[in-house]
Structure formats: structure tokens, C-alpha cells
Amino acid sequence: MFARITAQIQYGEDMSESRSKTNLGMDDLSEDMFGLSLRGLRTMWTVFASPKKIFEAARSPDWQSYRFTPSLRVVFSILAVITGLRFIWIGPDSALVQSTLLHLLETGAVSTEEEARAVTKTILDRYILIFPFAMMLIHFLAGTVLHIWGKGTSAVLRIRLYFTAVIPNTLLSLLLLMPLSTISIEEYSKYSLLVVLVTFSADLITALRGGVAGKAIWVRIGKALLFAITSLAVAIISNVIGFNLPVVFA
Numbered sequence: 001m002f003a004r005i006t007a008q009i010q011y012g013e014d015m016s017e018s019r020s021k022t023n024l025g026m027d028d029l030s031e032d033m034f035g036l037s038l039r040g041l042r043t044m045w046t047v048f049a050s051p052k053k054i055f056e057a058a059r060s061p062d063w064q065s066y067r068f069t070p071s072l073r074v075v076f077s078i079l080a081v082i083t084g085l086r087f088i089w090i091g092p093d094s095a096l097v098q099s100t101l102l103h104l105l106e107t108g109a110v111s112t113e114e115e116a117r118a119v120t121k122t123i124l125d126r127y128i129l130i131f132p133f134a135m136m137l138i139h140f141l142a143g144t145v146l147h148i149w150g151k152g153t154s155a156v157l158r159i160r161l162y163f164t165a166v167i168p169n170t171l172l173s174l175l176l177l178m179p180l181s182t183i184s185i186e187e188y189s190k191y192s193l194l195v196v197l198v199t200f201s202a203d204l205i206t207a208l209r210g211g212v213a214g215k216a217i218w219v220r221i222g223k224a225l226l227f228a229i230t231s232l233a234v235a236i237i238s239n240v241i242g243f244n245l246p247v248v249f250a
Contacts, residue, residue, distance in 0.1 A: 040069035040077065047167045052210030054167075058160040071163035075139070078170045079132040082177060086128050089180040095188035096180060100124065123243065131242035138234045139166060146230055148223040150213035165211045166231055168202040196232065203228035 046068065047054045057064040058071060090096055100120045101113075110116040143162030144155050153161070176195045183191045204224050212223035 039066070040074055043068040043071075043074055044167060044171055047164065047206065050210075051164075051206050054164050055161060055210045058164050059157060071160055071167060074167055075163050075170050076132075076136060078167075078174055079135065082174050083128055083132055085174075085178070089177040090124055090128065091181040094181040095183045095185045095191075097124065098185045099188055102185070126245070127242040130245055131238055134241045135234065135238035138238055139163065139231075142230050142234055146227065148207075148212045148227055161211060162227075165203065165207045165227060168206050169199045169231060172199055172202050199235070200228050200232055203231045 043054065054068060054071075057068045063070060097120060100123060101116050104110050104116045104119055105113065110119055139162065140159060143159040146158065146162060147153070149158055149161045173195070176198065180191070204227070207224040207227040208220055212220050212227065214220040214223060
């Protein structure tokens, strides 16, 4: 018994000494506070400024000695921020709320405006919970089957590269959602089209600037287009699932 207590005391001293020698910096503190470290911010900046570097890092097991944050984590973190800021872009007077409310009244799904508001709140509350997970899952599946990154690319690497290419799209979606509460219902369709054009272009350009494989430029353009179309299809399907599942189970 005495020997075991002595061993435990020694273990505690060793652990304390080990912790005292650990160098913690602002990167660790930001990871604790926000879940996405300064390394993650550098990753997002680099994927815009020089995406080829990120795609090269994705091909190494440890992201070039952990120089960059894994793309899956970055995308999921941005989606978490989108969910957290829902009070900005799904405010009571936002175009999204008003268009949903109008649709319920026009289709006769509800009989009174009070009921329509209650159903709209339920639908959007559930939508914001379903949508991020639906999008991650469908992106994940798309990433496994999309063979545009070069011969011999494993499924795991395809997923890494796919999520790397989708980072700018996801970040731009976050930024473009913020003014949604100020957009009138009459301008909502035009603004939605603008969001689609911007995010589609981001997917196309990012994939083309270092992600997709191919010696000829037209081959790379074709593969980048395929990626952008796939990403757009994922977004549409995720939105359809996010809006319709709450209606089915309402």
C-alpha cells in the first residue's frame, strides 16, 4: 500500500513538472475560447491567398507538421458560427422568415397569421439544427465519390481535398448571410441568386487554383466545374432537407 501511494505521489510530481514545461500561447487560448485557433484563421486566409499551399498540406498526414487546421474542422466550425449567429439572419423581420410565413399562408397550410408565425418559428428552429449536419454529411459523401484530384487518391484524401476546396464557399456564405435581415422580401430572390453566383464562383476558382489534377487547362476547368456543380447541388439538397424534414415531423 505504501509503495502504491509513493508511486502515485511521484506520478503527480512528474505530471506537474511536465505541465510546467509546456509552452502555451495565444493560439492555445483562442482554441479554448472559440474552438478555432489562430492556425485556423491562417488556414482560411491561405486558402484564399494561395490555395495550392493548403491542397499540398492536405496531402501530408499531419497537415505539414500541423501548420494548418484540418479542413473538415474549419468547415464545421464555420457552420457552427452560422448556427450561432442565427439571430442576425433569421430575425423576426428577415426576408427568410417573411417568405416562409407568406408561403404557409398562400398554400393554405395554416388558417391564421398567428398559427403561421408559430409554424414558421418551429420550421426555422428545426432547420437551423438539421441543415449543418445534413450539409456536412452530404459533403462528406460527395467528397468520397468525386475523383478529380489525381490518380491513386484515397477516399480519406479525397475528403480532405474536397473540404479544403469548400472552405471559401462556406466562409463567404457566412458573410453573405449577415445582411439577410436587412433585405426586403421583394429583393430576397435577387439576393439569393447573388449568393449562389458568388459561392459557385468561389468553388470554381478555388478548385482550379491548385486543387484539381490535369495537365491541360481545359481538363482542370472541367473538373473544377464538376466540383462547383457538386457543391451547389449539396447546398440545394441540404436546404431542401433542412426545410422539409421539420414540415414532415411538425
